[in-house]
Amino acid sequence: MRFVIIGAGRVGLRTARVLRDEGHEVTLIEQDEAMIRRARSQEFPVVEGDGSREDVLEDAGITDADALGALTSDLNVNFTACMIANHYGCRTIMRIDEAYREGIYRKYADEVDEVIYPERLGAIGAKNALLGGTIRAIADIAPHLQVVELTVSNGAPVNGYTMGELQLPADATILAFGKRDQPLEIPNADLSLEDGDRLVVLADFDVLNEVRQLLVGETPDEAASNAGTDATSGTGGVN
Structure with a gap:
């Protein structure tokens, strides 16, 4: 090209x-x-x-x-x-x-x-490095939308569910799923969610905290802290 x-x-x-x-x-x-x-x-x-x-x-x-x-x-x-x-x-x-x-x-x-917005893309990488572990921001799609990769933890409420049983908020959609140490793929309703599995989710900032609580097992305070203060103002969740 x-x-x-x-x-x-x-x-x-x-x-x-x-x-x-x-x-x-x-x-x-x-x-x-x-x-x-x-x-x-x-x-x-x-x-x-x-x-x-x-x-x-x-x-x-x-x-x-x-x-x-x-x-x-x-x-x-x-x-x-x-x-x-x-x-x-x-x-x-x-x-x-x-x-x-x-x-x-x-x-x-x-x-x-x-x-x-190059500075914002750099901020996504910096935040991922600072948070580590179970949450990784992938991209900002719009001022109110973000793609994130979340790793299911042992204490997550959905641990043990199948993909077909998983119910996310209305403004969140699963884009891909990967078992621990396996490549990401299109979600299959029969696959079970276990510790270490990864989900790529497109979510509105208004429901991102709730998604984190479900999939990662964060408390509401932890989810709000990791989302950043901008998540509540609609201007972006990665500072």
């Missing part, structure tokens, strides 16, 4: 390296001379210019690209570039750096294919 990435800074260049390592073609757009030199020293093709200009995007190959990653720290540049790329039929990914407020997300989420 062919990708155009605007911004050769920390986020853009790392993304470009990952894509290239997987065999994809990547062209970067950048204005800063130091960043251009660094990207070219790593043998990336770089178009010098403003990524929110259509002629610059065309020079970078937007007409033949499969997707555009607008990954600069300038929200206006990113949004404008995505709108132009959309007219060329590209998948559009836009970076935001401002505080993760629901209003900002909703303003742009309907206009592009994906909105990413």
